[in-house]
Amino acid sequence: MTLDELRNRLRDFADARDWEQYHTPKNLAMALSGEVGELIALFQWLTPEESAAALDDPKLAAEIHDELADVTLYLVRLADMLGVDLLAAANAKIDRNEHRFPAR
Amino acid sequence: MTLDELRNRLRDFADARDWEQYHTPKNLAMALSGEVGELIALFQWLTPEESAAALDDPKLAAEIHDELADVTLYLVRLADMLGVDLLAAANAKIDRNEHRFPAR
Amino acid sequence: MTLDELRNRLRDFADARDWEQYHTPKNLAMALSGEVGELIALFQWLTPEESAAALDDPKLAAEIHDELADVTLYLVRLADMLGVDLLAAANAKIDRNEHRFPAR
Amino acid sequence: MTLDELRNRLRDFADARDWEQYHTPKNLAMALSGEVGELIALFQWLTPEESAAALDDPKLAAEIHDELADVTLYLVRLADMLGVDLLAAANAKIDRNEHRFPAR
Numbered sequence: 076m077t078l079d080e081l082r083n084r085l086r087d088f089a090d091a092r093d094w095e096q097y098h099t100p101k102n103l104a105m106a107l108s109g110e111v112g113e114l115i116a117l118f119q120w121l122t123p124e125e126s127a128a129a130l131d132d133p134k135l136a137a138e139i140h141d142e143l144a145d146v147t148l149y150l151v152r153l154a155d156m157l158g159v160d161l162l163a164a165a166n167a168k169i170d171r172n173e174h175r176f177p178a179r
Numbered sequence: 180m181t182l183d184e185l186r187n188r189l190r191d192f193a194d195a196r197d198w199e200q201y202h203t204p205k206n207l208a209m210a211l212s213g214e215v216g217e218l219i220a221l222f223q224w225l226t227p228e229e230s231a232a233a234l235d236d237p238k239l240a241a242e243i244h245d246e247l248a249d250v251t252l253y254l255v256r257l258a259d260m261l262g263v264d265l266l267a268a269a270n271a272k273i274d275r276n277e278h279r280f281p282a283r
Numbered sequence: 284m285t286l287d288e289l290r291n292r293l294r295d296f297a298d299a300r301d302w303e304q305y306h307t308p309k310n311l312a313m314a315l316s317g318e319v320g321e322l323i324a325l326f327q328w329l330t331p332e333e334s335a336a337a338l339d340d341p342k343l344a345a346e347i348h349d350e351l352a353d354v355t356l357y358l359v360r361l362a363d364m365l366g367v368d369l370l371a372a373a374n375a376k377i378d379r380n381e382h383r384f385p386a387r
Numbered sequence: 388m389t390l391d392e393l394r395n396r397l398r399d400f401a402d403a404r405d406w407e408q409y410h411t412p413k414n415l416a417m418a419l420s421g422e423v424g425e426l427i428a429l430f431q432w433l434t435p436e437e438s439a440a441a442l443d444d445p446k447l448a449a450e451i452h453d454e455l456a457d458v459t460l461y462l463v464r465l466a467d468m469l470g471v472d473l474l475a476a477a478n479a480k481i482d483r484n485e486h487r488f489p490a491r
Contacts, residue, residue: 206432209431210428210431210432212424213425213431214424216420216423216424216428217424219417219421220417220424223414223417223421224409224414
């Protein structure tokens with residue numbers, strides 16, 4: 076599956092449920108923020124070292140997969156409703172970062 | 180560019196700057212949350228209708244591209260440091276959502 | 284109850300459970316962010332007008348009280364662990380905002 | 388200054404600028420989330436130990452005061468627009484937490 080295919084699957088999913096009316100960028104940015112909140116809560120009491128081994132715990136690993144998925148879904152849907160190409164935007168940002176933070 | 184290529188470019192970027200030591204999942208989840216905060220701030224005073232037309236304003240459009248890029252970069256980097264395949268996780272979540280929310 | 288009394292009650296609560304070791308500013312900022320994520324999720328699909336009437340729905344009202352409480356608890360605890368006086372900081376910020384945004 | 392006095396000062400501030408029209412709970416929850424994003428960004432690359440000493444750095448200390456103030460302002464304003472008593476809600480939540488997490 077590619078990111079374009081994921082975007083298309085989300086379009087079909089929303090269309091089949093008549094949810095496009097709720098999917099304004101304002102609402103989707105809120106939904107994205109809410110899911111990131113659930114993701115960050117999984118790491119809040121872990122040390123940085125424990126967080127690096129989080130996937131060794133099967134229950135926590137399943138929760139992390141679930142929240143990373145939710146964040147991805149709302150990010151892709153938000154970009155689609157705005158008409159933004161996420162990969163192109165991200166790539167252009169790395170170009171700019173390479174000038175801001177020259178490698179040693 | 181594919182999502183895998185973006186992930187690889189981010190790996191090279193961090194490696195060239197010796198930043199991997201900072202890129203624990205705990206820290207990256209915080210960075211992701213901070214960028215989502217900057218993104219949501221762009222929409223906070225807009226009506227839902229105004230948010231749908233946000234890209235018509237060139238200055239706001241540039242800020243939205245920039246913040247969506249930052250969110251994407253940290254999400255992809257976080258998933259990579261955890262060893263999670265974002266597209267597979269997102270696709271599996273839509274499968275589950277199709278059972279939770281049957282189409283009409 | 285005053286804000287100082289709330290701060291003291293939270294100190295006693297953490298002390299009685301030996302939780303101070305987890306209450307670093309980094310961890311508490313994450314916990315605050317996670318609770319704000321739960322709060323924002325309550326409003327994400329509401330129109331601005333519906334959000335203004337959110338307390339008319341008893342179930343939603345209870346959830347809003349609960350999440351506002353959690354946000355307050357972590358904010359007060361974070362400020363305490365840093366040694367910041369929230370009311371003084373907020374008051375000083377309004378002073379600055381009065382210069383940045385002169386009233387008409 | 389008490390929390391009630393801060394709430395009243397914010398009411399006057401918004402009233403003098405005719406900003407009440409923008410201060411729906413939906414918008415204020417977004418503004419709160421954006422400020423928490425700025426706050427968490429201050430701690431994202433610090434170790435937990437470094438975060439505990441963050442106020443020793445004068446520049447960082449000023450930024451932390453500023454962001455904690457912004458979070459407090461939007462939280463107090465959000466609660467006021469909803470008609471929620473933050474201290475009462477927080478106190479009631481600690482009562483519930485004492486049952487959920489008995490002290491040893």
